Amino acid sequence: MGKVVTIKCPSCGGKVERTNNEFFARCPYCDNEVAFDEIREEAQLGEYREKLDAFERDNDRDQANRQNLKNWLMKRNIILGVMGVCNCAGFSIVGFHSESVSGVGAFLVFIALSLFVAAPPLLGSSYPAYNILYDRKERGGKIVMWVKMIAISIAVLLLSAFLAYIICEVILK
Ligand SMILES: [Zn+2]
Known part of the structure; x- marks a missing residue:
């Protein structure tokens, strides 16, 4: 993940930058733990989409075999x-x-x-x-x-x- 994501700390309003690929980070100003929820949801959605695609591929192949x-x-x-x-x-x-x-x-x-x-x-x-x-x-x-x-x-x-x-x-x- 190349893009830099910054969110506002909900506790002190300081800027928290996402430095690694974690979905959580500590606010450098107040040490509050903040969550990069949007990114986590995106990642989860991507995973679900992949699973769904794989399932649909299996299903299509199964249907074709049955029809044959x-x-x-x-x-x-x-x-x-x-x-x-x-x-x-x-x-x-x-x-x-x-x-x-x-x-x-x-x-x-x-x-x-x-x-x-x-x-x-x-x-x-x-x-x-x-x-x-x-x-x-x-x-x-x-x-x-x-x-x-x-x-x-x-x-x-x-x-x-x-x-x-x-x-x-x-x-x-
Ligand atoms: Zn803070």
Whole structure:
């Protein structure tokens, strides 16, 4: 702090100069302790502002991480949903043994299988591997998610094919 601050001693009216960075000084005339309140308040305000800025930065980053995860979850649900619906509908249509629509069924199954191949690398590499709870990056999170997505995609295909089997063999018979 380079600027020289002088205040009036409230006790004797003498001039008290701020010689060091303390917020209090002794009056050289009457030895009364005087406070540099304005400077102290300024310093405190500065500290609060810094804390508030840091808090807002943390908050912004937290919001962005949450939004990233939300977007990813939506993408995952759409891909797995379309995969399951196409697979189930495709196998159901093929199961009708109707020549006129079996091409459509095969096409739907083809879409499901394409998604099955594309989903793990797509969802694994785009997974925001960030632990919001602990506010840190998940090490190897993308690779783990890639493997998880292979397992989940297999489960979706098997379940939707089984559902198609139920539809054809039990409900439509
Ligand atoms: Zn004084």
